[in-house]
Amino acid sequence: MPTYIYRAMTETGLIVRNKIESPSRQNLLKTLKGNGLLPIDVQQIRYVGKQPKKAKKNITNIEEIMKNINTTNIGKSKPKQLSTKEKINLYFAKTEKITNRDIIIFTQNFYLLKKANFNNIHALDTIIQSTENVSFKGILEDILAGVEAGENMYSTMEYYSNIFPYIYINMIKVGELSGSLTNSLEQAVKYLEESDSLTRKLKSILIPNIVQFILLLVMLFVGTMVAIPTIQGIFDEMGTEEELPAVTLWFADVVDGIIAYWYIPVMILVVIAAGILFYINTPKGKYNFHYFKYKMPIFGELIFALDFSRFLKAMLLNLRNGMRIQDSIEVSKNVIKNYVMLSMIETSINNMLTGSSWIEPFEESGLAKPMITEMLKIGMQTDLAEMMEKLVEYMQIDIDNIMQKIMKVLPQVVYAIVGVVLIFFVLVVLVPCIQVYMGNFLFSAYGV
Numbered sequence: 001m002p003t004y005i006y007r008a009m010t011e012t013g014l015i016v017r018n019k020i021e022s023p024s025r026q027n028l029l030k031t032l033k034g035n036g037l038l039p040i041d042v043q044q045i046r047y048v049g050k051q052p053k054k055a056k057k058n059i060t061n062i063e064e065i066m067k068n069i070n071t072t073n074i075g076k077s078k079p080k081q082l083s084t085k086e087k088i089n090l091y092f093a094k095t096e097k098i099t100n101r102d103i104i105i106f107t108q109n110f111y112l113l114k115k116a117n118f119n120n121i122h123a124l125d126t127i128i129q130s131t132e133n134v135s136f137k138g139i140l141e142d143i144l145a146g147v148e149a150g151e152n153m154y155s156t157m158e159y160y161s162n163i164f165p166y167i168y169i170n171m172i173k174v175g176e177l178s179g180s181l182t183n184s185l186e187q188a189v190k191y192l193e194e195s196d197s198l199t200r201k202l203k204s205i206l207i208p209n210i211v212q213f214i215l216l217l218v219m220l221f222v223g224t225m226v227a228i229p230t231i232q233g234i235f236d237e238m239g240t241e242e243e244l245p246a247v248t249l250w251f252a253d254v255v256d257g258i259i260a261y262w263y264i265p266v267m268i269l270v271v272i273a274a275g276i277l278f279y280i281n282t283p284k285g286k287y288n289f290h291y292f293k294y295k296m297p298i299f300g301e302l303i304f305a306l307d308f309s310r311f312l313k314a315m316l317l318n319l320r321n322g323m324r325i326q327d328s329i330e331v332s333k334n335v336i337k338n339y340v341m342l343s344m345i346e347t348s349i350n351n352m353l354t355g356s357s358w359i360e361p362f363e364e365s366g367l368a369k370p371m372i373t374e375m376l377k378i379g380m381q382t383d384l385a386e387m388m389e390k391l392v393e394y395m396q397i398d399i400d401n402i403m404q405k406i407m408k409v410l411p412q413v414v415y416a417i418v419g420v421v422l423i424f425f426v427l428v429v430l431v432p433c434i435q436v437y438m439g440n441f442l443f444s445a446y447g448v
């Protein structure tokens with residue numbers, strides 16, 4: 001079936017581009033209009049050679065990938081009956097997720113092969129044969145089929161934008177269009193490794209503290225549900241006049257009430273969560289929520305620095321490849337998802353159209369540090385690309401410093417919260433246990 005690349009406009013004025021199979025051009029036009037899209041351009045792909053282009057796969061539909069790939073038959077002309085072990089391995093491979101590590105390894109291998117003067121087809125084919133993740137292998141085969149059909153790699157990667165980050169796709173695109181793919185791959189490897197390192201640092205900070213807090217809460221509730229009724233039963237059996245601490249009795253009543261009427265707090269939590277989700281999905285709510293991300297305690301400064309650094313890296317990449325500043329900003333904004341940052345970028349673009357400074361919106365926001373905006377101003381008067389390269393290095397150092405501050409502050413905050421919970425645990429659970437251990441209630445039980 002013929003494959004077409006189309007560009008169309010949505011009802012909101014957004015330009016979309018995709019690749020799709022259709023029996024004919026007229027049938028595709030009819031389908032697009034039926035889906036509320038206004039066709040702008042429709043072109044049929046002309047294939048090179050006799051090898052047909054594989055149908056696009058959706059990474060969420062692993063079954064389709066399994067139909068188009070069989071790891072046991074690579075390099076063999078005749079189909080082979082799968083053994084039980086191979087069927088089991090294939091079953092588990094269907095649910096295998098594609099991780100950032102898979103993309104990093106692919107990019108590193110592709111970069112090394114390109115340095116060894118492999119062409120794209122030979123390099124991709126070599127990497128596919130050594131790729132263990134079946135889901136990712138299916139995507140790489142789709143990219144290979146596109147390259148063999150005369151397409152650029154980035155055009156197929158755009159279809160898998162939920163797997164490949166936009167800035168990564170942009171690096172590959174710039175490299176292919178400018179003929180410097182090896183350099184772009186080198187930059188992509190560095191970007192992915194830095195992102196992966198940052199993610200691991202954040203996880204190392206958050207996960208242990210969160211696990212510790214959750215375990216303490218579990219101990220508190222389980223101790224209240226198990227130990228307190230047991231101690232109360234001992235007191236009742238012995239006929240002592242001793243009583244459990246008031247805070248213990250109060251918390252036990254609270255736990256009993258939650259268990260008996262669990263649906264009430266659940267409904268309250270569901271209503272609150274639904275209200276928050278509804279609000280943040282409105283334009284104003286989403287903007288306020290994204291602004292809160294930049295101003296929130298502890299993590300706000302880091303989130304802004306990461307977003308701004310990502311934007312500057314994309315912009316620097318485009319400037320190095322000869323783009324104008326305005327076009328570079330326009331393309332680079334796609335790496336940003338935060339509405340507050342996007343609004344600053346849009347204002348920056350409008351300022352350039354009216355002859356004003358594009359740096360002004362970032363400066364007036366109060367979120368960017370004066371050091372950053374001053375370096376950009378100096379760059380506009382000298383060499384912007386060279387200055388932005390230094391600025392990216394500065395922001396990386398700044399992000400490392402912010403991370404170190406978080407690593408110092410966050411444990412203190414968590415320890416304070418855990419300390420309060422621990423004191424409450426001692427009062428509610430351990431004090432009654434100590435009463436039983438000391439045996440003072442026996443004197444009261446025997447009238448002594």
